[in-house]
Amino acid sequence: xxxxxxxxxxxxxxxxxxxxxxxxxxxxxxxxxxxxxxxxxxxxxxxxxxxxxxxxxxxxxxxxxxxxxxxxxxxxxxxxxxxxxxxxxxxxxxxxxxxxxxxxxxxxxxxxxxxxxxxxxxxxxxxxxxxxxxxxxxxxxxxxxxxxxxxxxxxxxxxxxxxxxxxxxxxxxxxxxxxxxxxxxxxxxxxxxxxxxxxxxxxxxxxxxxxxxxxxxxxxxxxxxxxxxxxxxxxxxxxxxxxxxxxxxxxxxxxxxxxxxxxxxxxxxxxxxxxxxxxxxxxxxxxxxxxxxxxx
Amino acid sequence: xxxxxxxxxxxxxxxxxxxxxxxxxxxxxxxxxxxxxxxxxxxxxxxxxxxxxxxxxxxxxxxxxxxxxxxxxxxxxxxxxxxxxxxxxxxxxxxxxxxxxxxxxxxxxxxxxxxxxxxxxxxxxxxxxxxxxxxxxxxxxxxxxxxxxxxxxxxxxxxxxxxxxxxxxxxxxxxxxxxxxxxxxxxxxxxxxxxxxxxxxxxxxxxxxxxxxxxxxxxxxxxxxxxxxxxxxxxxxxxxxxxxxxxxxxxxxxxxxxxxxxxxxxxxxxxxxxxxxxxx
Numbered sequence: 001x002x003x004x005x006x007x008x009x010x011x012x013x014x015x016x017x018x019x020x021x022x023x024x025x026x027x028x029x030x031x032x033x034x035x036x037x038x039x040x041x042x043x044x045x046x047x048x049x050x051x052x053x054x055x056x057x058x059x060x061x062x063x064x065x066x067x068x069x070x071x072x073x074x075x076x077x078x079x080x081x082x083x084x085x086x087x088x089x090x091x092x093x094x095x096x097x098x099x100x101x102x103x104x105x106x107x108x109x110x111x112x113x114x115x116x117x118x119x120x121x122x123x124x125x126x127x128x129x130x131x132x133x134x135x136x137x138x139x140x141x142x143x144x145x146x147x148x149x150x151x152x153x154x155x156x157x158x159x160x161x162x163x164x165x166x167x168x169x170x171x172x173x174x175x176x177x178x179x180x181x182x183x184x185x186x187x188x189x190x191x192x193x194x195x196x197x198x199x200x201x202x203x204x205x206x207x208x209x210x211x212x213x214x215x216x217x218x219x220x221x222x223x224x225x226x227x228x229x230x231x232x233x234x235x236x237x238x239x240x241x242x243x244x245x246x247x248x249x250x251x252x253x254x255x256x257x258x259x260x261x262x263x264x265x266x267x268x269x270x271x272x273x274x275x276x277x278x279x280x281x282x283x284x285x286x287x288x289x290x291x292x293x294x295x296x
Numbered sequence: 297x298x299x300x301x302x303x304x305x306x307x308x309x310x311x312x313x314x315x316x317x318x319x320x321x322x323x324x325x326x327x328x329x330x331x332x333x334x335x336x337x338x339x340x341x342x343x344x345x346x347x348x349x350x351x352x353x354x355x356x357x358x359x360x361x362x363x364x365x366x367x368x369x370x371x372x373x374x375x376x377x378x379x380x381x382x383x384x385x386x387x388x389x390x391x392x393x394x395x396x397x398x399x400x401x402x403x404x405x406x407x408x409x410x411x412x413x414x415x416x417x418x419x420x421x422x423x424x425x426x427x428x429x430x431x432x433x434x435x436x437x438x439x440x441x442x443x444x445x446x447x448x449x450x451x452x453x454x455x456x457x458x459x460x461x462x463x464x465x466x467x468x469x470x471x472x473x474x475x476x477x478x479x480x481x482x483x484x485x486x487x488x489x490x491x492x493x494x495x496x497x498x499x500x501x502x503x504x505x506x507x508x509x510x511x512x513x514x515x516x517x518x519x520x521x522x523x524x525x526x527x528x529x530x531x532x533x534x535x536x537x538x539x540x541x542x543x544x545x546x547x548x549x550x551x552x553x554x555x556x557x558x559x560x561x562x563x564x565x566x567x568x569x570x571x572x573x574x575x576x
Contacts, residue, residue, distance in 0.1 A: 018396035021475075022389070029387035029446050030402060036424075037409050037417060037443050044420025090315055097312050109558060110320055113327070116554045117547060118504035120525045124543050125326040127528070128333055128536070133341050135325055165323060197305060219411065226413030229506055233528050245415045258423045265419040272416070 048263035059263035069264075072244040073271060079156070079231075079243065080224035083163045087171040088217055092209075095176040096201075108176075111169035122162050123233035127153055130161060130234075158234035159241045163224045171220040178212030179205075207286060214283040221279075222272050244268050327547070334540040356541040359534060360523055366549070369519040372434065372509075373502045376441045380498050383442070384449025385491060389483075391450060392457035406447040414444065414507035422511040432514025440512035441505055445498045452497070456490030489560060496557035503550050520546050 014020065051058045063069045098104055114122055130136050132149035140146045152158055182205060190200045228245040235241030248268060252261030334352055336345030356362060391403070409417070421440060425431035430439060460483070468482045484491075506521050513522055524546055527539045 018394045018399075020394070023394045023396050025386040025390040026402065029383040029450065030405070032383060032442065032446060033405055033409065036421065036439055038405070040421040040424040041417055043424055047420070047423065093308075093312050094316055097309060097316075107316070107320075110323070112554070112558075113551075114323060116500055116504060116550055117327075118506055118521060118550075120506050120521050120528070121330075121543055121546060122326070124524065124528045124539065125330045128329040128540070129322075129326040135329060135343075136322070138343060165326075168319065222411065223413055226415045226507075228415045229510075229525055233525070248415070248419050252419055252423070261419050262423065265416055269412070269416050272412075 044262035045266055047259050048266050051259050051263075052257060059260050060267070062260070063263060063267060068242075069247055072242055072247045073267070075241065076225055076227070076243040076245075077271075079159055079163060079227060079241070080221055083160060083167055083224050084171070084217060084221040087164065087168045087220055088175070088213065091168065091172040091175040091216070092179075092213070094172060095179040096205075098176060099180050104176075108173065111172060113169075114166050115169050119162065119166055119227075119229045120233070122165050123230040126158060126162055126165075126230075126234050130158060153234050154236050156235070156240050159227065159231050159243075162230035162234050163227055166230075167220050167224050170223065171216050174216040174219060175213065178209060178216070181212070182208050210286040211283055214279050218276050218279055221275060225272055225275075226268070244271075330540050330543050330547070333537055334544045336537055339537075352535070352537040352541040353545075355535075356538045356545070359538060360527065360542055362520075362523075362542065362545060365518065365520055365523050368434075368517060369503065369549075372437050372441070372517070372519055373499055375438050376445055376502045377495050377498050379438070380442055380445040380449050381491065381495050383446045384494070385453055385487070387446070388450045388453035389457055392454045393462070406450050409444045409447050410451070414505070415511075417443070418508050418511045421508075425512055431512060432517065434517045436512045436514075437509055437517045437519070440508040441502050443508065444505070445502060448501070449494045449498060452494040453487070453490055456487060460486055493557065493560040496553060496560065500550060500553050500557060503553065520549065 011020075048059055049056045051062075054061075098107060101107070128134055130152040132151060132153075136152065137146075137149045140150060141148070152161065186204050186208075187200055190204045195203065226245055227243055228249070231237060231241045231243045231246060235243075237246050244264065245268065248261050248264035251257050251264055332345065333339055335348045335350065337347040337349045339345035387406075391399070391406075418440070421443070422431060425436045425439065430436040464482060464486075465478060468478050473481065503519070504521060506525060509519050510522050510525065513519070518526075520542075524539075524542055527534060527542060
């Protein structure tokens with residue numbers, strides 16, 4: 001609200017633009033986010049350019065000249081990209097089947113489980129389940145698919161499975177919400193005109209879905225890129241699955257070099273941003289518009 | 297609905313269900329191994345454990361001081377729920393009812409903490425929290441957990457508030473209700489299902505939120521999931537079954553609230569509330 005002494009006309013002018021006592025209800029939440037989310041991020045950006053020693057860019061120079069550090073980017077991409085692509089490729093056909101189901105609730109509830117349980121519990125479960133003596137390995141040996149126990153924990157594949165289990169339901173539920181948002185009348189029109197299932201998907205659904213799929217891809221990529229607990233617990237954090245968040249954590253809480261840690265966090269954000277910009281730029285080459293039928 | 301009955305279409309449908317079945321089977325088997333192991337006397341190199349016992353629960357309870365950890369966890373979680381509800385619902389009301397310059401920027405600001413992964417903004421945030429002295433304390437953990445939950449409540453509540461006809465509020469005003477009475481007797485009863493759903497989801501998310509709690513917590517402000525992480529992180533110190541018993545206790549604390557939440561919300565809302573609103 002404007003100050004009580006201000007002329008009434010000012011208050012009315014503000015109210016006409018939508019600024020009155022009710023709008024001020026945003027202020028607490030907004031101030032909170034500015035203080036605890038925006039300010040730390042900007043402070044981190046500034047801190048990353050204020051290294052413990054050397055010129056302003058030396059944190060970044062140190063990161064990009066040490067293979068142990070800059071390889072974490074590739075390690076993380078090598079985990080996050082395949083998982084995201086596989087999740088999306090599997091989620092699309094499954095979402096197309098599930099949209100026809102009457103009772104989706106049981107399946108969606110089962111799929112919400114891993115999102116709710118969180119990465120730590122999944123990692124703990126996978127250590128038992130995928131371990132050399134776990135049920136998975138035993139089943140493969142029982143079916144004579146492998147000669148001996150398979151090693152799936154404390155390496156790349158353990159982390160891969162862990163991100164897939166937590167990431168796939170997320171991708172699937174997002175994709176499902178986009179797929180069900182498309183008017184079935186469009187598909188019926190295509191079928192009436194003699195389009196086969198593949199043609200209906202390729203020429204009707206896919207163009208309408210691309211914007212939504214791009215968003216699903218980005219959200220699940222960004223989440224998998226920030227993998228942390230499972231890379232430590234089911235991975236090999238010293239080597240093959242030393243992802244970028246581990247590098248940032250070690251700088252902050254093992255070497256207490258907050259400046260370097262902020263620099264790595266900024267590099268992590270920058271890589272995510274690059275992928276986001278690339279995907280969004282690619283999306284603009286496709287059709288964008290209404291997903292509902294009818295005239296228009 | 298179009299029914300395709302050719303052999304190719306049937307094979308395709310079967311393949312899709314096999315993939316879903318494989319995923320769900322592995323997921324449930326993984327959860328089952330944790331539960332079975334927590335009751336096992338000894339389980340090495342066989343399909344099922346040698347014998348069953350409940351002793352790991354009492355040993356986990358005393359080893360990890362779970363009683364105290366649970367008290368801390370619920371103190372933190374309910375503080376977060378209360379504050380996120382207060383900040384989130386008021387902001388959502390203003391966002392739903394008013395159109396003001398810069399609204400798109402504010403909306404983007406509310407979306408960002410949900411889109412950026414916690415570990416990315418968590419490290420600079422923990423730095424600031426530690427420098428201002430709240431890092432490692434109860435309030436540090438609460439502040440850190442409020443960052444994703446306040447925007448979550450805002451985004452879930454906006455469509456709920458938009459559904460309420462402003463004429464109802466105008467009528468209450470005509471009959472002389474002040475802002476407080478309007479909120480208490482008109483808005484709150486109509487918004488209660490939405491608020492309850494949003495807060496239950498905040499509850500589940502906060503119990504399961506590892507990264508932010510991990511970065512902001514000190515020895516006395518660790519929640520259950522962080523204690524679980526540390527015990528898995530240091531293998532060999534304690535029996536696996538004991539860790540699994542704690543994992544089961546963690547699972548139960550989360551799932552009870554999830555099942556309660558699912559009575560009020562559609563599961564897809566947990567990931568896609570804001571998006572489905574735009575898509576429809």
